[in-house]
Amino acid sequence: MAEQLQADVVVVGAGPVGLTLAMDLAWRGVDVIVLESRARGEPPSVKSNHVSARSMEIFRRLGVAQKVRNAGLPADYPNDVVYRTAFLGREITSIKIPCRAERYTAKDGPDTWWPTPEPPHRLNQIYLEPVLFAHLSAMPSARIFNGTTLIDFTQGAERVTGFATANGKEINISCRFLIGCDGGRSLVRKKIGATLSGDVALQYVQSSYIRAPKLLGLLLEQGGTPAWASFALNARQSGNVYAIDGKQNWLVHVYLKPGVTDFEAVDRDAAIRTVLGVDQDFEYELISKEDWVGRRLIADKVRDDKVFICGDACHLWVPYAGYGMNAGIADAANLAWLLAARLEGWGAEGILAAYAAERLPITDQVSHFAMDHAHAMTKARKSVSDEIEAEGPEADAYRAALGKTIYDLNVQQYCCAGLNFGYFYQGSPIIVYDGEPAPPYTMGEFTPSTVPGARLPHIWLADRRSIYDAMGPYYTLLRLDPDIDVSSLTNAAAAVCVPLTVLDLSSPEAAELFPYDLILVRPDQHVAWRGNGTSADPGRLVDIVRGAGSAK
CATH class of the missing domain: 3.40.30.120 (Glutaredoxin)
Structure with a gap:
């Protein structure tokens, strides 16, 4: 006999967006169930590396901001963004960002003036998600079902009826509202007839999560400064290296050159070594890998009666500065109070129309910000010549000019007050x-x-x-x-x-x-x-x- 689950709201997907939505609902006393296909404790993908100030404000209201801020890189690990010819190469420019220990006290640099009680936090999703999961698990009106996959659902006059499976067991679900936070391949989006449109291929990237215990030591030996993000700019192979644990784990993004769309045509190992600036004798371990295409895709609708979609289910774009995850968290915070108002009875049916009216235009705007920045960075990387790695006064002048261009272009991305507070x-x-x-x-x-x-x-x-x-x-x-x-x-x-x-x-x-x-x-x-x-x-x-x- 199928198991029966019933709740006011069912959230499909326990990524950062789904967890935030469920936390906000539970904080308001709403009975909420989260369905997650991954097993409990299974680590998330090594994706978003930045929690925006606006997201931190939301986490502050939900009582989890300090737990989030305590996670991730060591407290004294520099959060700077550095541009070099390679990870171990010559520095071209850098954007100063305070480490966690100095987040509230630092006064210099472009990332210290934030008009908020919660400035941004550099943190990879592999550390963020477990913090949110644990916080939600302790909330009385929330239940999380791991290893559970939604298969189908239908809408009736009063409720949504769903069908799920868990380890071969059938589960019947009944709820007032169903929310799809189930990612770019969202079943919920497809079921409500929403379609994605926009720019389908802006950038091709090989991502490799590696363990390289000696890399940080080599950087320090040559007088380099550790950084949260280290971009490699050269005429051979550009890329980016994110510090994940501040010790030995790194996420390496290799940007395929314009016109190259075949991931198999790029030697992953050779590309990683070029981005790092190491030879064939350097040892590293490939923990996981993912090849992805940067896109700008927006859903034509985010709701069908009692069913909604949030996050990557309704928008996908080039993942600069964590915009995608943070926009999804903003979706969740917007939708949560609207749903709670309706469930509590003081919110009329019309209050739910605000979700699409408010979030779709902002989503489209932010997607263009991200796309325009992707185009600008692609153009900048394409323009890099061999002179960037040359010696002499002409090469020094070339690097200085390029450094100013790169700084001016990217400081707005990593110190994005407008996207946080201006919309x-x-x-x-x-x-x-x-x-x-x-x-x-x-x-x-x-x-x-x-x-x-x-x-x-x-x-x-x-x-x-x-x-x-x-x-x-x-x-x-x-x-x-x-x-x-x-x-x-x-x-x-x-x-x-x-x-x-x-x-x-x-x-x-x-x-x-x-x-x-x-x-x-x-x-x-x-x-x-x-x-x-x-x-x-x-x-x-x-x-x-x-x-x-x-x-x-």
Whole structure:
């Protein structure tokens, strides 16, 4: 007889995106089940190497940020990005990024000014995922089923019915909502009829996870500085080396030259040695390998009634700076509170439409950022000549000029404040816009703003608490003038059971950054409404933000 599983929400896939979604739901008391085809303890792929500041803010709210920050490279291991002729070659330029021990104290360099309580963290997915898994496992309303594969599902009037298998055993599943966080080959995406389109082949890469115990010692012997990421730029074979454990494990990316699409045509061992800058006598162990094609593909839809998709299931692009995983984590944080609102009853059916309206445009925008950067880097690598490894003043001048170009191009990628803090949700059905356009932003720069749809700028309160820590789990009304009577708004929210916390602010920083006396902030820290007095129709305002009204 088939086993019966029932929950409010079933999440398919226990990668970082699925785990974050399940954690956020469980944190809100939602009964959630996660189905994962891998066995418990089976290590994830050695993929994303960077947890963005925005993702760390999400992890802070969920109580797991410090555990994440404690994992990965040794605390004193430099997090710099270095560009050399080879891993053991001549340095061309470097981007200074603080090590974990100095993350909150370093004041110099382009990666130290972050306006957030949680700056980014360089961490490979093989360390991130177990931390998230353990945290979710300890949450009372969450259950994880490893070795379990979803086979099929159908939707009824009230629930989703699914069929899964685990070690030959049949499992029947019933839930209110089903979420596919099941990666680039997503079964859930295919079942809801969503299709991917975009740019199918931007870059061909051989990735090799290696163990090389002597590599770090050789670098130190020749006076080199360890780095989180070491790019090899030469006319023979360009690539990148990520430090995984800061000791002996490394992830080597070999970038196939433009026009080369046959992975078998490139000698993996020879390419690795060229990128590392070692000879045939150097010993290393190939732990695992993966050949992949960098793409820019976006799903045409992310929902079919009670079924949704998140992360790589709905967007795939060149994995620069962990954009793919971090965009997926943002998907999860966005969808989690919307689902919880609907399940708790105060969120109307219309609140779920915000997921596609908000995340699809941002996903498309970030995918173009990543694609444009991939094109620029491909062009830069293609332009490298033999002179980069030559001696003499002309070669020195060539390296200096190339170094400036490479630095200017990549500092925005690795210190991407715009992507973290500048994006805003435009055209959302649950945001009340006031006609002021959001300020423009780039990958690396942004202007803090309280324009509805933007992320609330971060400030530290008088007691040195982050404003995000002081906000409620759902809606928070920031009040800069305590004499304003907000009872009409709080009563309107209470009448339809919308959770609303009032937070009074009094500080010069708040007065400078928050030009309105009242700011209504959502649980994901995006501004929903603002004004210098309570709304003339507070009931309508509450209805809009809970998905029961129209802003038009």
